[in-house]
Amino acid sequence: MGSAADRVSNAARVSVWLDRRTPARTRRADQPAGLDRERITAATVRLLDAEGPAKFSMRRLAAELDVTAMSLYWYVDTKDDLLELALDTAFAEIPPAREDAAWRDRLHELALSYRQMLVRHPWASALAGRFLNIGPHSMLFSYAVQDVIRATGLPLEQQTGAMSAVFQFVYGFGTIEGHFVQRSAEAGLSQDAYYQQAMGAIRSHPEHQQIVRTSEALMEARGGGTVEEMRERDFEFALDVMIAGIEAMRAREAHRP
Numbered sequence: 001m002g003s004a005a006d007r008v009s010n011a012a013r014v015s016v017w018l019d020r021r022t023p024a025r026t027r028r029a030d031q032p033a034g035l036d037r038e039r040i041t042a043a044t045v046r047l048l049d050a051e052g053p054a055k056f057s058m059r060r061l062a063a064e065l066d067v068t069a070m071s072l073y074w075y076v077d078t079k080d081d082l083l084e085l086a087l088d089t090a091f092a093e094i095p096p097a098r099e100d101a102a103w104r105d106r107l108h109e110l111a112l113s114y115r116q117m118l119v120r121h122p123w124a125s126a127l128a129g130r131f132l133n134i135g136p137h138s139m140l141f142s143y144a145v146q147d148v149i150r151a152t153g154l155p156l157e158q159q160t161g162a163m164s165a166v167f168q169f170v171y172g173f174g175t176i177e178g179h180f181v182q183r184s185a186e187a188g189l190s191q192d193a194y195y196q197q198a199m200g201a202i203r204s205h206p207e208h209q210q211i212v213r214t215s216e217a218l219m220e221a222r223g224g225g226t227v228e229e230m231r232e233r234d235f236e237f238a239l240d241v242m243i244a245g246i247e248a249m250r251a252r253e254a255h256r257p
Contacts, residue, residue, distance in 0.1 A: 015131065
């Protein structure tokens with residue numbers, strides 16, 4: 001088991017996925033029975049879901065598993081290793097798109113599944129921006145995204161832009177949605193009640209009246225009786241706009257002399 005100093009001195013060792021050592025080491029006589037990296041990772045995900053990354057610690061995880069904190073270091077070197085493992089476990093929840101479906105349907109399925117994962121695990125978006133995202137399930141998702149964008153028929157030099165347009169949108173949408181759901185739950189309110197409470201606070205300030213009137217007109221026009229219904233309408237329309245944009249760009253390239 002390498003030390004933190006070893007990791008600092010080895011610049012190439014920047015991810016648990018670049019560690020080529022066998023992750024499951026031979027259990028010593030004083031190691032808890034039934035403890036392995038998979039069980040530790042699953043408990044990490046549960047804690048992150050329940051308490052968020054700010055409260056996560058090796059001691060808290062050890063208490064959850066009813067083991068000593070030192071016993072965890074037999075399976076991982078640092079807390080960051082566990083966070084990377086948890087992140088890749090979250091990516092494992094994204095199912096593969098149907099191979100026999102049209103690219104539009106495959107793109108929609110991947111985008112929706114990615115959004116749902118980010119909402120289920122609000123901590124995942126921050127970790128995705130912090131680590132390399134080179135775990136096996138993250139890489140499978142990346143390949144699936146590249147594969148569906150290739151199927152659009154866009155020229156090769158435009159494909160990364162199309163991927164960015166769709167999946168950075170989904171990343172932002174899912175991140176904001178996940179945080180809103182989490183804040184509502186922490187306040188002990190439904191999403192609708194939390195939204196109405198926030199709007200009530202804004203309405204109480206005279207200097208915000210013009211903004212409130214404009215916002216309420218937009219909310220009424222987009223339809224949907226609940227926060228979730230309005231959000232679904234927005235997501236579907238935005239995704240349709242991007243798919244239409246890809247089709248328009250592909251058609252433009254096809255008619256280019």
